Amino acid sequence: MDQRVSLITLGTRNMDRLAAFYEALGWVRVDSPDGVIAFDLIGQTLGLYPLQALADEIGLPVSELGHGATxxxxxxxxxxxxxxxxxxxxxxxxxxxxxxxxxxxxxxxxxxxxxxxxxxxxxxxxxxxxxxxxxxxxxxxx
Missing domain, CATH: 3.10.180.10 (2,3-Dihydroxybiphenyl 1,2-Dioxygenase, domain 1)
Incomplete structure (x- = not known):
């Protein structure tokens, strides 16, 4: 595994609200057909993804995703x-x-x-x- 992070995905309950927040910080939004809202960074991308869809993709209930000390x-x-x-x-x-x-x-x-x-x-x-x-x-x- 290369020593890098390519994509940081934030599970979100309200994609439009969170996207508007990052846009208000001056970030440029890139929508994609798969439902991700992305913000290209220097060498990485920050992606916003519906929380329930993220849980479904991982195979866990939302309650088990938790909020780690990150x-x-x-x-x-x-x-x-x-x-x-x-x-x-x-x-x-x-x-x-x-x-x-x-x-x-x-x-x-x-x-x-x-x-x-x-x-x-x-x-x-x-x-x-x-x-x-x-x-x-x-x-x-x-």
Missing amino acids: TLGHNVPNREDVAPLLARAEAAGAKILKPAQDVFWGGHHGYFSDPEGHIWEVAHNPFSPLGPKGEFQWNGAA
Whole structure:
């Protein structure tokens, strides 16, 4: 298995509402005939898929899908970029879980949840600068 994530799928109860949220963040929506709403990212895609259809596809009831301790991270190039992005997410319908603040390891971050509860971290990591296309580089590794 190659060391990469190609597609992140969020099961959603209200596809249009969640798609509108990500569009309000400035993301460009791509619809597909299979019922997925996709947002192409740098090297990956974020897909929105009906929660019941996702459960059916996996072969589990919705109640067993759960909400694991997972966060989605969005890194920004500068410390000063964190708070405005959290504010934009809040204006689009997000709930701020942790306002922008310094972190013990030397970075700056905050957290929000989208309208269906998926948790995002917005962070600036001075030890992991973004690449020329905005790609995240753990500890500066390309």
